[in-house]
Amino acid sequence: MGWAYGIHKSDRFGEREIGYGVEAECDEPGCTTMIDRGLAYRCGGQDMSNPYGCGDFYCSDHLFVTERRPERCRRCCRYSKRKVAEIQERQARWSAALSARSGAAGDE
Ligand SMILES: [Zn+2]
Numbered sequence: 117m118g119w120a121y122g123i124h125k126s127d128r129f130g131e132r133e134i135g136y137g138v139e140a141e142c143d144e145p146g147c148t149t150m151i152d153r154g155l156a157y158r159c160g161g162q163d164m165s166n167p168y169g170c171g172d173f174y175c176s177d178h179l180f181v182t183e184r185r186p187e188r189c190r191r192c193c194r195y196s197k198r199k200v201a202e203i204q205e206r207q208a209r210w211s212a213a214l215s216a217r218s219g220a221a222g223d224e
């Protein structure tokens with residue numbers, strides 16, 4: 117087992133080749149820095165089971181270390197708090213819409 121080569125299913129890029137043997141540009145839009153798709157450049161760090169990163173690959177300019185979290189890309193650093201709030205808000209709106217609709221039963 118190793119990280120020389122593999123396939124990663126990315127949310128943003130679909131299936132693609134990964135591994136430290138795969139040379140590629142940084143995944144940050146507009147950044148052309150050459151890296152390899154090894155663990156050292158992976159958003160989410162070297163722990164494959166950690167849920168905080170997207171698993172895409174960034175150069176050192178586009179990976180950020182935050183407190184108690186492994187290095188992540190710009191999107192994922194913002195992700196946690198804002199995304200959670202967004203999801204909670206959507207759920208609240210959704211259940212409000214649902215109960216409004218069931219309250220107006222017979223409205224056709
Ligand atoms: Zn990320």
Ligand SMILES: [Zn+2]
Nearest residue numbers: 142147175178
């Ligand atoms: Zn970059």
